[in-house]
Amino acid sequence: MGKILEIIDLKKYFKTNQGTVLAVDGVSFHLEEGETLGLVGESGSGKSTVAYMIAGIYSPTSGKILFFGRDISMVANKRSLTTKGEIQIVFQDPGTSLNPRRTIGQILLLPLSVHKIGKANERRELAEELLQMVQLPKDYFEKVPSMLGGGEKQMVAIARALATRPKLVILDEPTSALDVIIQAKIIKMLMNFQRELGLSYLFITHDLSLMRNVATRVAIMYLGKICELAPTKEFFEKPLHPYTRMLLSSIPVVSEEEEALKPKKIESRGEIPSPVNVPPGCSFHLRCPEVMEICKKVDPQILKFSGKHFVRCHLFSKNSGHNNTSGNEE
Ligand SMILES: Nc1ncnc2c1ncn2[C@@H]1O[C@H](COP(=O)(O)OP(=O)(O)O)[C@@H](O)[C@H]1O
Ligand code: SF4
Ligand SMILES: [Mg+2]
Known part of the structure; x- marks a missing residue:
């Protein structure tokens, strides 16, 4: 991979x-x-x-x-x-991410035409397939977002994200x-x-x-x-x-x-x-139950603790006596 x-x-x-x-x-x-x-x-x-x-x-x-x-x-x-x-993104609030003046059909057709996916006369079918993928009925094509529930709107947003084959x-x-x-x-x-x-x-x-x-x-x-x-x-x-x-x-x-x-x-x-107003040193030090003197002054680097495990904390930095090796997330 x-x-x-x-x-x-x-x-x-x-x-x-x-x-x-x-x-x-x-x-x-x-x-x-x-x-x-x-x-x-x-x-x-x-x-x-x-x-x-x-x-x-x-x-x-x-x-x-x-x-x-x-x-x-x-x-x-x-x-x-x-x-x-x-690369596609699905936002938290489907209420504001879908254009209220467009039908669901138009919302799904837009990315298909922008990215020239399929031939013009095939796009309606592709958009209907997207609707089917997210288990919404075909007649939703003509509805506007305000007629849908929150979950349904989010499914439309997911279908729209999948339109461009991300x-x-x-x-x-x-x-x-x-x-x-x-x-x-x-x-x-x-x-x-x-x-x-x-x-x-x-x-x-x-x-x-x-x-x-x-x-x-x-x-x-x-x-x-x-x-x-x-x-x-x-x-x-x-x-x-x-x-x-x-x-x-x-x-x-x-x-x-x-x-x-x-x-x-x-x-x-x-x-x-x-x-x-980010605190100096480790930005968590005002809330940390294990805060040490160094934490108030020096911002710790992110270090490899083991294998694919990385941590940003002085408790695990080189001189603290913990068994770890340094490295960047890769
Ligand atoms: N466009 C912006 N202008 C000014 N501050 C912003 C803007 N977008 C986000 N912020 C600020 O950046 C910080 C991180 O915001 P955000 O990335 O939305 O956090 P999260 O998604 O984790 O809740 C917050 O303090 C937020 O107020
Ligand atoms: S470096 Fe670690 S121990 Fe120190 S304040 Fe930050 S989180 Fe706490
Ligand atoms: Mg956020």
């Missing part, structure tokens, strides 16, 4: 009246073909900004985005055409606005599409427990940086970063087995600081 996506030291700063927002501040990771990388973090940690840069909605302040090894970071506004629709689909909290039954249905559908169509997913969520069954690897974001990244099993069995352990300790579990695996309850302390 090759690398479909690689992002290197990606940054996005926004200038605002309150100061510069360090929304994404040096994020690196890659995605293998056919895998699901879960990007998890609290609201405001920079997840959507990462997504929007990959999708070409925002230009990065600095850093690189490689798609099949090709640098696409500089073509933000032409990204969709440059990548021939091979290789990479960014799912930005695709089910957070929906109730749990519809959420489960959509997740199942997405997993089936992944298998059938060989898709790679960057799955963004604030719901860590959802990632257990969905992600190949999990990355945790905090204030614009990744603080831990590991294969899913290892991530849940051996969480390292104090922030990860704090998040995991607050997940409700269903079995005793899971309870035994869970880190000891760590009280969540404080709120996520503003990305305009």
Whole structure:
């Protein structure tokens, strides 16, 4: 399996009246073909900004985005055409991502004609097939989004994303606005599409427990940086970063087995600081139960702990006595 996506030291700063927002501040990771990388973090940690840069909605302040090894970071506004629709994004709120003045049919036909998929007279059939794929009836073709429920709208948004036969689909909290039954249905559908169509997913969520069954690897974001990244099993069995352990300790579990695996309850302390006023040193140090003197001054680097497990924390840096080797996420 090759690398479909690689992002290197990606940054996005926004200038605002309150100061510069360090929304994404040096994020690196890659995605293998056919895998699901879960990007998890609290609201405001920079997840959507990462997504929007990959999708070409925002230009990065600095850093690189490689798609099949090709640098696409500089073509933000032409990204969709440059990548021939091979990168698609599904947004959290299907209510605002679908044009209210277009019928579902028109919404599905648009990407087909923009990307010249099929002959003009075949496109209606292709669009109907897309509707069928997401299990919506044919007569929805003539409806407008306001006539659909939230889950149905999100299925239309997924069908639209699949129209251009993408290789990479960014799912930005695709089910957070929906109730749990519809959420489960959509997740199942997405997993089936992944298998059938060989898709790679960057799955963004604030719901860590959802990632257990969905992600190949999990990355945790905090204030614009990744603080831990590991294969899913290892991530849940051996969480390292104090922030990860704090998040995991607050997940409700269903079995005793899971309870035994869970880190000891760590009280969540404080709120996520503003990305305009990022604390010096480790940005988590004001909330960290294990804070040391060095943490207040020096921002830790992300280091390889073992195999594919990476962590950004002084507890695991070279001189701390823990057994690890340094390296970049690759
Ligand atoms: N266009 C923008 N202008 C200014 N600040 C922004 C903009 N977009 C996002 N931000 C800020 O960047 C930070 C990260 O936002 P976002 O990527 O949406 O986080 P998440 O998706 O994890 O909730 C937040 O503090 C947010 O307010
Ligand atoms: S570097 Fe220090 S403050 Fe930051 S997470 Fe690790 S122990 Fe906590
Ligand atoms: Mg978001």
